[in-house]
Amino acid sequence: MDLLHNLGIGFGVAFTFQNLLYGFFGCLLGTLIGVLPGIGPVATIAMLLPSTYALDATPALIMLAGIYYGAQYGGSTTAILINVPGESSSVVTAIDGYQMARQGRAGAALATAALGSFFAGCVGTIVIAAFAPPLTELAFKFGPAEYFSLMVLGLIGAVVLASGSLLKAISMIILGLLLAQINTDVISGTARYSFDIPQLTDGIGFVVIAMGVFGFGEIISNLGQPAEHREVFTKEVKGLWPTMRDFHEAWPSVLRGTALGSILGVLPGGGALLSSFASYTVEKKLVRNPRVPFGKGAIQGVAGPESANNAGAQTSFIPMLTLGIPPNAVMALMVGAMTIKGIQPGPQVMTSNPQLFWGLIASMWVGNAMLVVLNLPLIGMWIKLLTVPYRFLFPAITLFCCIGVYSLSNSTFDVYLTAIFALVGYVFYKLSVEPAPLLLGFILGPMMEENLRRALLLSRGDWSTFVTRPLSSGLLIAAVLLIVIVTLPAIRKKREVAFSED
Amino acid sequence: MKIKSERDFWSGLMFIAVGVGFAIGATNYSMGPACPPNDPCAANLWARMSQLSAHPGAGYFPLGLAILLAILGSFVLFKSLTIESEGGDPVGSFAWRPLIIIVAAITIFGLMLEPLGMALTVPVLIIITSLAGDEFRWKGVLISAFVLTIFSWLIFIYGLKLTIPLWPRFLG
Numbered sequence: 001m002d003l004l005h006n007l008g009i010g011f012g013v014a015f016t017f018q019n020l021l022y023g024f025f026g027c028l029l030g031t032l033i034g035v036l037p038g039i040g041p042v043a044t045i046a047m048l049l050p051s052t053y054a055l056d057a058t059p060a061l062i063m064l065a066g067i068y069y070g071a072q073y074g075g076s077t078t079a080i081l082i083n084v085p086g087e088s089s090s091v092v093t094a095i096d097g098y099q100m101a102r103q104g105r106a107g108a109a110l111a112t113a114a115l116g117s118f119f120a121g122c123v124g125t126i127v128i129a130a131f132a133p134p135l136t137e138l139a140f141k142f143g144p145a146e147y148f149s150l151m152v153l154g155l156i157g158a159v160v161l162a163s164g165s166l167l168k169a170i171s172m173i174i175l176g177l178l179l180a181q182i183n184t185d186v187i188s189g190t191a192r193y194s195f196d197i198p199q200l201t202d203g204i205g206f207v208v209i210a211m212g213v214f215g216f217g218e219i220i221s222n223l224g225q226p227a228e229h230r231e232v233f234t235k236e237v238k239g240l241w242p243t244m245r246d247f248h249e250a251w252p253s254v255l256r257g258t259a260l261g262s263i264l265g266v267l268p269g270g271g272a273l274l275s276s277f278a279s280y281t282v283e284k285k286l287v288r289n290p291r292v293p294f295g296k297g298a299i300q301g302v303a304g305p306e307s308a309n310n311a312g313a314q315t316s317f318i319p320m321l322t323l324g325i326p327p328n329a330v331m332a333l334m335v336g337a338m339t340i341k342g343i344q345p346g347p348q349v350m351t352s353n354p355q356l357f358w359g360l361i362a363s364m365w366v367g368n369a370m371l372v373v374l375n376l377p378l379i380g381m382w383i384k385l386l387t388v389p390y391r392f393l394f395p396a397i398t399l400f401c402c403i404g405v406y407s408l409s410n411s412t413f414d415v416y417l418t419a420i421f422a423l424v425g426y427v428f429y430k431l432s433v434e435p436a437p438l439l440l441g442f443i444l445g446p447m448m449e450e451n452l453r454r455a456l457l458l459s460r461g462d463w464s465t466f467v468t469r470p471l472s473s474g475l476l477i478a479a480v481l482l483i484v485i486v487t488l489p490a491i492r493k494k495r496e497v498a499f500s501e502d
Numbered sequence: 503m504k505i506k507s508e509r510d511f512w513s514g515l516m517f518i519a520v521g522v523g524f525a526i527g528a529t530n531y532s533m534g535p536a537c538p539p540n541d542p543c544a545a546n547l548w549a550r551m552s553q554l555s556a557h558p559g560a561g562y563f564p565l566g567l568a569i570l571l572a573i574l575g576s577f578v579l580f581k582s583l584t585i586e587s588e589g590g591d592p593v594g595s596f597a598w599r600p601l602i603i604i605v606a607a608i609t610i611f612g613l614m615l616e617p618l619g620m621a622l623t624v625p626v627l628i629i630i631t632s633l634a635g636d637e638f639r640w641k642g643v644l645i646s647a648f649v650l651t652i653f654s655w656l657i658f659i660y661g662l663k664l665t666i667p668l669w670p671r672f673l674g
Binding site (some may be wrong): 048051053054076132165167168170171174175177180181185187188190192216218219221224225311317325391392394396398399403404406407410412413415416418419422423426427430431432433442449452453459460461462463 | 509510512513516517520521523527531532551552553554555557558559560561563564567568570571574575577578581592593594596597598599601604605607608609611612613615616620623627628631632634635636637638642643646650654657658662663664665666
């Protein structure tokens with residue numbers, strides 16, 4: 001069978017000593033940074049990108065993927081133990097997980113989160129392996145017009161499903177697309193918006209934007225808030241293994257969370273965040289009489305969302321790997337990392353780099369297994385990290401970001417540019433405009449422009465090509481429908497409620 | 503006129519300003535080839551548009567996007583002046599101290615790194631950044647500066663073999 005054969009190739013790649021090592025490093029670093037409160041996965045990946053500069057494409061991506069789910073896991077740990085979600089997708093985990101910790105059941109909560117995530121990760125990996133090839137084949141049938149429309153749908157989907165104001169999010173996409181126009185025009189060779197600065201003619205690096213806006217923006221806004229008192233349940237973490245009753249209560253939630261996460265992860269804008277919120281809502285609806293009520297330490301409220309966010313994190317690789325279209329900011333960074341390594345993301349990756357493609361997929365499973373090992377027995381070490389005061393953390397983070405930006409192309413100009421984007425990132429934060437759509441637009445910008453150009457060239461400048469070609473028009477109609485649906489008053493209210501649940 | 507949502511008001515203004523800025527910039531670049539003589543595009547705007555769309559110049563897409571951004575920005579602005587929001591949605595005060603210190607620290611890092619090397623730049627960066635926090639204790643800051651300098655050398659120069667100058671240029 002093809003699937004098994006392909007997975008065979010993948011495991012062959014993933015199980016080489018070198019790749020296992022990098023996968024392990026990735027998971028370790030990801031957990032390490034993910035455990036530190038106030039740094040999300042986007043900032044984590046941006047910050048750790050330089051550690052992969054010296055590597056080949058395959059180990060580099062395996063390591064980055066490891067960093068991603070490591071950060072995911074680490075985020076849940078802080079959510080449960082100190083009620084500070086390391087990243088937004090573990091916000092709901094904090095609700096019941098922290099209550100469990102306060103009742104002395106931190107161990108059970110952590111184990112449930114880890115085992116649920118592991119199960120979800122296994123399922124997610126199989127889903128990717130099964131669905132990636134057919135999707136890739138479909139993608140090969142796409143012409144430039146279809147591709148352009150698909151990217152429009154992807155971008156719209158990404159903001160429709162995310163939280164916050166729709167209008168502002170779409171504006172941020174356009175802003176991202178505009179920033180991507182700072183480069184040298186491919187056709188005419190004209191340098192655009194470079195202000196005669198030679199470094200700008202190659203365009204702004206995505207690391208500069210990600211680091212400035214996500215990394216430094218977060219640091220400055222964290223520092224701007226009054227220091228909060230953190231209560232760490234260090235002594236209570238014993239008896240890691242959940243009881244039989246816990247298992248009995250948690251497994252249906254794990255199954256539901258996994259299924260939900262696997263589906264939502266594939267959607268543009270989906271991934272971990274949406275999955276965990278949706279799962280919590282579903283659990284609250286479906287579990288009629290929980291032994292412990294939701295919000296007071298119900299194990300279902302940990303098991304469901306944690307499985308869902310991990311499944312979602314895995315399956316969000318599908319659109320990135322098969323179509324080259326990142327469904328969320330983390331995947332946008334992965335696309336950027338692939339481009340740095342000289343690989344153009346898209347359907348051709350599977351055929352031209354099968355080693356990389358299947359190796360990455362297999363390494364996801366390996367990475368998930370490593371994380372269980374890293375997280376459960378070593379939990380004591382992570383707890384120690386939680387007690388490191390922020391005043392030691394943020395200078396170190398600043399340092400790593402600075403070195404990372406500089407080493408991108410050994411250019412101090414990039415460092416200055418990052419300083420500017422740090423300021424911009426803080427302004428975004430103050431104006432509560434989400435920076436993620438900007439990054440998506442920025443990464444997709446060059447691809448969109450190229451496909452738009454090619455489509456228009458083929459149609460001799462006739463824009464109607466996008467609506468007269470059936471596949472393309474279908475995709476655009478879907479995009480319009482998405483906007484219409486979310487602006488309907490009834491849905492709008494629901495959407496606001498879904499994202500403000502706490 | 504009263505601002506109903508302060509954050510949206512400024513966001514809208516920001517989008518408009520950036521859009522207008524990029525649009526003005528775009529006028530420096532070619533929109534596309536000139537209309538050939540005796541072509542329908544000379545008389546017909548629609549035909550001219552198609553002709554440009556098929557062979558867009560460097561300024562074509564930025565101009566389109568910039569106009570789109572300015573339009574969206576004005577919607578945001580309009581909304582902020584008409585639709586009531588909870589408590590006026592104030593922007594709140596800026597955290598000037600961390601903002602200025604962090605931005606300055608990054609810039610100083612950029613200025614110092616190449617001429618003076620990592621061995622001097624890292625401690626300076628750590629000390630300056632630490633000033634952004636609520637607490638500043640020399641002992642802790644100096645220890646962490648020392649540890650992080652060694653650590654950075656170990657990871658980035660020795661381990662990852664990145665080409666980052668370690669010592670000041672005048673010494674080497």
